[in-house]
Amino acid sequence: MNDAHADYAPAAPPAALPRAPLKLSCIVPAHNEEANLEPFVRALAEAVRALTPEFEIVIVNDGSRDGTHEAALRLLQGLPVRYLALSRNFGKEAALSAGIDHARGNAVLLIDADFQHPLAMLPQMHELWAMGYDMVYGVIADRTAEGSAKRLGTSLFYRLLNSGNKVKVPPHAGDFRWMDRRVAEALKSLPEHHRFMKGLYAWVGFKTAALPFVPQDRAAGASSFNLRRLGSLALLGLTSFTTLPLRVWSVVGSVVALVALGYGAWITVETLMFGNDLAGWPTLAAGIMLFSGVQLMSIGVLGEYIGRIYDEVKHRPSYLVARDEDHSPLRERSRP
Ligand code: UDP
Ligand code: MG
Secondary structure, eight states, X not given: OTTSOTTTSOSSOXXXXXXOSOOEEEEEEESSOHHHHHHHHHHHHHHHXXXXXXXXXXXXXXXXXXXXXXXXXXXXXXXXXXXXXXXXXXXHHHHHHHHHHHOOSSEEEEOOTTSOSOGGGHHHHHHHHHHTOSEEEEEEOOOTTSOHHHHHHHHHHHHHHHTTOSSOOOTTEEEEEEEEHHHHHHHHHOOOXXXXXXXXXXXXXXXXXXXXXXOOOOSSSOOSXXXXXXXXXXXXXXXXXXXXXXXXXXXXXXXXXXXXXXXXXXXXXXXXXXXXXXXXXXXXXHHHHHHHHHHHHHHHHHHXXXXXXXXXXXXXXXXOEEEEEEOOTHHHHHOO
């Protein structure tokens, strides 16, 4: 509790609410995690068993092409597992949404399948939740292991995302989260289909506490997020959480118009006073090229938003479940 991050955590913790007994739903999104899934889920089950006998592990297979499916089926024997296989790869955001939609505990834990999120933090997360915090999330305390280009991109992204936005998305907070049922219900009630989860967690609010942590190395396999996927995630975040890129063009447009007006006035005066010797066509050509570029860029930004609107109005589900194997002990209790 003592190293809860002072920047985000309220100074005085909220009054203790009775949150016992704990019934925990652990959501594990897995995309090509054949080597990690079995050892990880077993380790997770052991760590959670120390906190409560009542828990379920919701494995969401997000269109893996390796042996993740077989590994998940093996885990169904003897562990309180619910296995959801999505019909294809919908992306981590959708996989997490699928897990949250199917979770039945009074608390929900989101955790990666690759051992990067330390299981040793679970007791502390539990403790904070039991004290009354609705969401406890891990904040990456040290990004020095990442390349400097990625770090620069990340900090630029958060600066852009949070500029002029009322809801601030805490930088470097990931998907390693322990949330109360109330938060899970709030997330489920949000209607958007393209879900930028880091933004949604911040948008729903509630009492939150941040815990700094240093991600461990990936146990096996490779990260699914290459530069291209990170870029498209950043674009999703920006277009769904800020209209700044749209508004920038009004400012750029106004400044350019003002400058053009001044320049026009100056040319008029100059022509009247000194006549016109038809000089200056290179300036004209350069000006036309520059401003066509600026216009195309601004149309491109508009296009991003229109594309996002088009995607949303189609009202397609965020994910489709192809297989649902339910061995969760929380199943019986949640039936009416
Ligand atoms: N993941 C997923 N769908 C995807 C990509 C990733 O469910 O399309 C899962 C993956 O199996 C892992 C978690 O999301 O459990 C984090 O992914 P990864 O480790 O590749 O990302 P990184 O830790 O590098 O950000
Ligand atoms: Mg990872």
